[in-house]
Structures are given as structure tokens and as C-alpha cells.
Amino acid sequence: MNHYQIQDLESYFKAYRASVDHPEVFWESIAKENFLWKKPWNNVLSWDFEKPEIRWFDGAELNITENCIDRHLSTKSEQTAILFEPNNPAEPAQHITYAQLSEEVNKMANVLKSQGVNKGDRVCIYLPMIPELAYTVLACARIGAIHSVVFAGFSASALSSRINDCDAKIVVTADGSFRGAKTIDLKAIVDKALKESPQVETVLVAERIHNGTPLKEGRDHYLKPLTDEASSHCEAESMQAEDPLFILYTSGSTGKPKGMVHSCGGYMVYTAYTFKNIFQYQQGDVYWCTADIGWITGHSYILYGPLANGATTLMFEGVPSYPDFGRFWQIVEKHKVNQFYTAPTAIRALAKESTDHVNASDLSSLKVLGSVGEPINEEAWHWYNEQVGKKKSPIVDTWWQTETGGILISPIPYVTPTTPTYATLPFLGVQPALMDADSNEISGNSVEGSLCIKFPWPSIARTIWGDHKRYKETYFTAFPGCYFTGDGASRNEVGYYRITGRVDDVIIVSGHNLGTAPIEDAINEHDEVAESAIVGVPHSIKGNALFGYVILKNQEDNTDLDFLQKDINRLITEKIGPIAKLDIVVFVPGLPKTRSGKIMRRILRKIATKDVSNLGDTSTLLNPEIVAQIRTIVGV
Numbered sequence: 001m002n003h004y005q006i007q008d009l010e011s012y013f014k015a016y017r018a019s020v021d022h023p024e025v026f027w028e029s030i031a032k033e034n035f036l037w038k039k040p041w042n043n044v045l046s047w048d049f050e051k052p053e054i055r056w057f058d059g060a061e062l063n064i065t066e067n068c069i070d071r072h073l074s075t076k077s078e079q080t081a082i083l084f085e086p087n088n089p090a091e092p093a094q095h096i097t098y099a100q101l102s103e104e105v106n107k108m109a110n111v112l113k114s115q116g117v118n119k120g121d122r123v124c125i126y127l128p129m130i131p132e133l134a135y136t137v138l139a140c141a142r143i144g145a146i147h148s149v150v151f152a153g154f155s156a157s158a159l160s161s162r163i164n165d166c167d168a169k170i171v172v173t174a175d176g177s178f179r180g181a182k183t184i185d186l187k188a189i190v191d192k193a194l195k196e197s198p199q200v201e202t203v204l205v206a207e208r209i210h211n212g213t214p215l216k217e218g219r220d221h222y223l224k225p226l227t228d229e230a231s232s233h234c235e236a237e238s239m240q241a242e243d244p245l246f247i248l249y250t251s252g253s254t255g256k257p258k259g260m261v262h263s264c265g266g267y268m269v270y271t272a273y274t275f276k277n278i279f280q281y282q283q284g285d286v287y288w289c290t291a292d293i294g295w296i297t298g299h300s301y302i303l304y305g306p307l308a309n310g311a312t313t314l315m316f317e318g319v320p321s322y323p324d325f326g327r328f329w330q331i332v333e334k335h336k337v338n339q340f341y342t343a344p345t346a347i348r349a350l351a352k353e354s355t356d357h358v359n360a361s362d363l364s365s366l367k368v369l370g371s372v373g374e375p376i377n378e379e380a381w382h383w384y385n386e387q388v389g390k391k392k393s394p395i396v397d398t399w400w401q402t403e404t405g406g407i408l409i410s411p412i413p414y415v416t417p418t419t420p421t422y423a424t425l426p427f428l429g430v431q432p433a434l435m436d437a438d439s440n441e442i443s444g445n446s447v448e449g450s451l452c453i454k455f456p457w458p459s460i461a462r463t464i465w466g467d468h469k470r471y472k473e474t475y476f477t478a479f480p481g482c483y484f485t486g487d488g489a490s491r492n493e494v495g496y497y498r499i500t501g502r503v504d505d506v507i508i509v510s511g512h513n514l515g516t517a518p519i520e521d522a523i524n525e526h527d528e529v530a531e532s533a534i535v536g537v538p539h540s541i542k543g544n545a546l547f548g549y550v551i552l553k554n555q556e557d558n559t560d561l562d563f564l565q566k567d568i569n570r571l572i573t574e575k576i577g578p579i580a581k582l583d584i585v586v587f588v589p590g591l592p593k594t595r596s597g598k599i600m601r602r603i604l605r606k607i608a609t610k611d612v613s614n615l616g617d618t619s620t621l622l623n624p625e626i627v628a629q630i631r632t633i634v635g636v
């Protein structure tokens, strides 16, 4: 039975049952009938969440770029694969066909090879949203090099720590980038980062802003002369299904970012299959995901998922506010976008502006609207549904994570009836469970708990690069035998899931996943700072804003607190990036701590949100008196 595209609720339930009762049979048929394998698998699945070890399609060989490019060439060589819309609306869009994509990726693959990149080597990609980013990602996949894309909004120090963690010897970047009215000197950031990453031997530089950035002799090369010379034929490397395809870093609640490792086979099958169903993509449609390829959303649902389906995927270089707040809608009209996928933070920012911006464009091409990155609040959901979708396009609220590789809980549009703020039902093969504090599964409906997944799906990350122990501790220890997501969720009376937010120390700001620890580490590096703690407080556009409690080494001598706040934010920008800047800073004499020395964030969160009615028992704290002092300073 072919379940490749689900088209009604009854088939969803039937297929879901099959996918849970006989997961191997289910995934084997999806994998066999819809992809190109160089060699079949010996075993569909083996798994052990204790170790943990997960293997899908073991023994199979493939190359994901043959699935994303080559196999479409006989029927779609002149169809647009990537539709590039530049930052500046006056610059023409580029319709990159499958034939051109093939040529560019093969050339880029040959350039990487000529620079000494071999199968298994890590390639750090620090590029803005320009076609070269897509070419480089796919070129790595073509030759079996492991790409590690670092979002080009990250700072030099965030970049170098990611380069060092996976020991990349080559960085692919651009001279600079355009973002709205600004230009950013990306290469200068790379130069700064490489002072801390001396092992990098080669830097390839795409020219985007033509600023004549200085090239370091022997290390740096412009890309264009190399690709001009390169052959447009590069044999696709044969990869084991379980070979790593890429590393992508995500913030953790503690310590350094985690390099999530995704596999070639399972990742391909799952992202392609979810893309086809969750966006109900039909041949000829134009699909647009507004994420940056620096995040997992861009990996899975700008590049791999859509391209594996032979889709036309739009790649936008700019920002929603440039030249004005109507840009997204102008692009939808210009390219007759059929599926539009964005984040609640963007929706809220646009909803604050006049609806004239939306109404000025013809949005009648839209068939499906997607949301991802954080819980979508009721108001934003309705605005999206009414103003953008004109109540005709179902909203797919897609819940997933960097670690999950693909969407796990989501409606299927025109199949699953939607309910505002609910991600609704698990995707095929996904077995969610809500757990209580004693690690017992909560059965029945109208319940709430910690969200776990009981059974592997093909695109689950296989490990954390260089730290399998941390992988086990982070995801497989809190609830033995299950993958723990870090999120809380409720299940309503009809069994729909609603994600309520992180239950750990991760704060989502404008859809960016920020760990409290790295930000606190950055603050604590300030000469005047003794200690700090940050919490998230609700924010009307960003979802959460960062509220920092800072203890100074010498409070009496520091009278210019405004300056200090700016200086702390300068340091955070330097260490992490502007996204992690604090919105509110209060200087306090101490922090509430447990007797084991753990900061009681729960109390700090309540004070920051001015919700002090139920602070709980503070008498067991190491320093109970501090609570009243902090309340006085904050004024609650």
C-alpha cells in the first residue's frame, strides 16, 4: 500500500495505525517506493534508547543529491528548483532550474575536492541566504563531506567555537551580506573567528557585496574563479544510510552548543515524506519557507525535503520589514506562492503593522500556511488565518526540533481539522507520550505533562558530535526508555497536542533557541560582574524577552548602571550575537539559591513577570532574605 500522500482523515488514521503497529513495514514501503538507493538495506531498523543507538536502513547506500537533483533531470531539468528572491526588490529574482542546480552543485563539489576536502571531513559554511549557500550544502552532500552550517548572524566567537568543536579545516563564506538597509562585513567576522581557529587552512569567499575584503595569502580564495574552472560533473559519493550528512549546532540548557548529527538515509526519507504531506505539495506549486538555512528549518524544509520531491523552493535573502512591512506579501504575489511557512515571531511583528500592507497584495495563490519555532498564540493564529489566509488556507502549526530533523506533530492540511494553538496530531510513525514527574506515562485525554517520544522515527539525530554521553544524558535519561523533548505539552479531549513551552533552561526569543548558560557565561566575563541569571518574560512580538539579574563585584562604585547595561549587551553581542541581548537588566545584591547552590529560576521568573502571588516556600533557600530585596529592586 502506498501511503505517500495522505488525502483524507480516514486514510491518515489507517496509515497512522499501520505506522505504529508495523513501523518497519511502513517505513520500508515509503523508502523503497519513493527514493533512489544505490544498494538496498539489510535491516530497516535497529534501536536501543538505553545505549542509545538508532539505525535506519542499515547497509543501504545512497547519495541524497541524486535524490534531490539527478533523478529530476530527465523530467524537470527546465523547472525552477530554487527561486532566489534578493534582498533588494529591484534586483531580479533568479529562477535556478534543476539543470542549473545540478551544474552549480557539481562544480562546487569539484572545487571542494580540489581544495582537499574528502569524504567525512567537516566543512563549516558561514554564508548569507544566497544561492552559493544552497550549492555548498549540496556539494558537501555530493562528496560525502559533513556540512556544519553556522547562521550568518552569529558572532565571531560563536563561529570559532563551532568550527573548533567539529574541527573543520575549511570555511565557506561571503565577502558580506545584505540584510534590509544594512550590509554586514561577514568576511571580517570570519577573520576574527579564525584567530581562535588556527587549524583552518582554507577559506572560500563568495562575492556578494563586492567590498574588496582583504584575502589572506595562501588561505583565502574567491570562489568564482575556482567554480568557473571546475568541471560540472562530479560523481556522487556512495554513502551508507547511517553515515553523517551534517552537523547542526543547537543551544543547550548548559554549557557549549550541541552539534546534532543527522544521518543520510533516514533524514532524507523523513524530511521528504513530511514535506509532501504537511505542505500537500503538488507539482508546479511554489513553496516558500522564510527561515534561514542556518537553522534546521532551512536544512529540512528549504533544501532537502522540497528538493527530494522535485519542488520549486523559494529562498529569500532579505527581511520582512525591507523596504517595508509588506515585503512578504509582495513576494507571495510576485511569485504566486502556494505554501508559505514562517514563524510566530514574524507573524506577530507583521500583525502590529497596518493591515494595508497585507491587503495591498494579491494573496489568492496561497493554499497552506505554516508556523514553526515556538507556540503560536491565539491572537497571532487568528491574524494569520484571517488576514493572510482569508480563512481559506489551513494553518499547519508544526512542532519539531533541531534534534528531530523533521516535523513530528502537525496537522495535515485539508485532512486534519485545525484548532488554534494546537499542533494537533502526531505525524505518521511518531509515538508521543506525556509523562508525569515520576516518569510514568499519563494515559487518557485532557491531561498535561512532559513531552516524550517512545519510538524512533527515521530522522532522529543519532548523536552529539564528539559527545555521545551528553546525547544520552540530555535526551534519554530523564525518562528512561524514551526520547525527552524538553517541552511540556497538553492533550485535549479529542487527543490534540498543544505544546506549552520549554520545561528546561532554554528560552525561545524570536524563534531562536537560547540556552541560559552560554548567555550567563558571557555576562559573567564582564570585569564588573560577579554572577548573573537570566529568565524569559513574555514579549508581544518576540515571544520571550530576556530579563537579566546581575550581581556586581562592587556595587557601590558602579553608579552608571545604564552604561553597564549597554556594556554587558555589547559583550553578549560579541560572544553570542545580538539576538541574545538583554531587554531588561536589574542589578541585585544576590540570587536565590537552593542549599545545593542551584539558582532558583522559578522564583526569578515569577518576580520578573510580576507574578508574586505564589512564590512557594522560600524558607528552604540558602538565602531566603534575598527574595524580598530583589522584589524591592524590581518593584513588585
Ligand code: WT7
Pocket: 250, 296, 297, 371, 372, 373, 374, 375, 376, 397, 398, 399, 400, 401, 402, 403, 423, 485, 486, 487, 499, 500, 501, 502, 508, 511, 512, 513
Ligand atoms: C523548540 C525547538 C524546529 C524548527 C525550529 C526550532 C519550540 C518549535 C514549535 C511549535 C510550539 C515549538 C519547542 C522546541 N517549537 N516548533 N510549532 N509549537 N513550540 O528548532 O531551535 O531546535 O527549537 O522550539 O520548544 O523544543 P529548535
